[in-house]
Amino acid sequence: MAYSGVGGQAVMEGVMMKNKDIYAIAVRKPDQTIDVTTEHYGTSKQYKIFRKVPIVRGVISFVDSLYLGMHSLMHSASFWEEEDESEKKKDIDPKKEKAQEKAVMTGTVIFSIVAAFAIFFALPYYLSVFVGRWVFNPWLIASIEGVLRMVIFIGYVALISLTKDIRRVYMYHGAEHKCINCIESGLPLDVDNVRKSTRFHKRCGTSFLLVVMIISIVVFMFIRVDSRVLRLVFRLLLIPVIAGISYEFIRLAGRYDNLLIRILSQPGLWLQRITTKEPDDEMIEVGIASVEAVFDWKKWQEEQGE
Structure with a gap:
């Protein structure tokens, strides 16, 4: 069966699903009801x-994921604010509040990008430079850098999974x-x-990030400049290219199912x-609500069966 093209992200006590230029955020509220918000994005x-x-579409998809992910997280978190904070918001001008939220989201996205580059790219690079005092083969040093990057990434993902809140996010990710x-x-x-369905999927954003790590090993091997600063700058500049290549692979994996792809x-x-x-089951209900807000799955299945 051809893939549906629907993709999503887990958020705080909820799920965001996107289909073409429509996305929906379904959140399990403190009163146990499900709130579903649907909006359009990228319609120009x-x-x-x-x-x-x-x-290019891979780069755009990467930026979209960052923006929609932060927006969805802030939206879902708004349902879990303390009541006294909600009371304070009644006196705030809606336009001013929206501007503040946009500024916070922009700042958070910028900080996240800088932090991700520092942790997953700059840190492995400088660790490999340190190792380079004893290893003189540039290809081997580049491989060591890539391995360090993957170890740091996987270790980070595993470490945050130990916290209660992130574990629940991962459960919604499974849903x-x-x-x-x-x-x-x-x-x-x-x-x-x-x-009864599996919680693993080839088009997952986690798989995308891991593919980025793997492809970066190959791409960074070809950076041959003497200046350490320039080598780091080139790594930064090549991230969009690597993201674009990785997106094409994930897209291909979603469309085809053969031994090589598997x-x-x-x-x-x-x-x-x-x-x-x-x-x-309550998390699954939230996931279903999010899907049905953006995707006519019955019609799609009928078309696939024709």
Whole structure:
């Protein structure tokens, strides 16, 4: 069965699902009801044109994921604020509040990008420079840098999974995958069928990040400049290119299912054993609500069966 094209992210006590230029955020509120917010994103003509250009669409998708991810997290977190803070917000001008939220989100995205580069790119690079005092083969040094980057990344993902809140996010991540897998398996989207579906999916953002790490090993091997600062700058500049290439691979993995694709996708699926957990039925209900807000899965399944 061809893939549905629906993708999503887990958020605080909820799931964000995106289909083309529509996305929905479903959140389990403190009163146990499910709030579903649906919005349009990226509807301009120029945006749609660039979304069709190979490599470039990967860069756009990466930026979209950052923006929508932070927006979804802030939206979901707003339902879990203390009541006294909610009372204070009543006296705030809605326009001013929206501007403040946009500023906070922009600052958070910028900080996240800088922190990610420092931890996952700059730190492994300087550690490999230190190792380079005893290793003189540039190809080997580049390989060591790549291995260090992957170890740091996997260690970070595993470490934060030990916290209660992140574990619940990972459970919602599992619910997101199970919903999509249920649809793509041709089963009706209900709690029982979703529960039986696998929580692993080849188009996962976790797999994307791991592919970025792997491809960066190969790309960075070809950076041959004497200046350490320039080598670091080139790594920064090449991140969008690496993200674009990685996106094309994940997209290809979602469209085809053969032995080569399964082998190449396996590392990402292994990593999902950490980043996804089995959800409970209430989390599955949230995932279903998010899917149905943006995607007519019944019509899609009928079209695939014709």
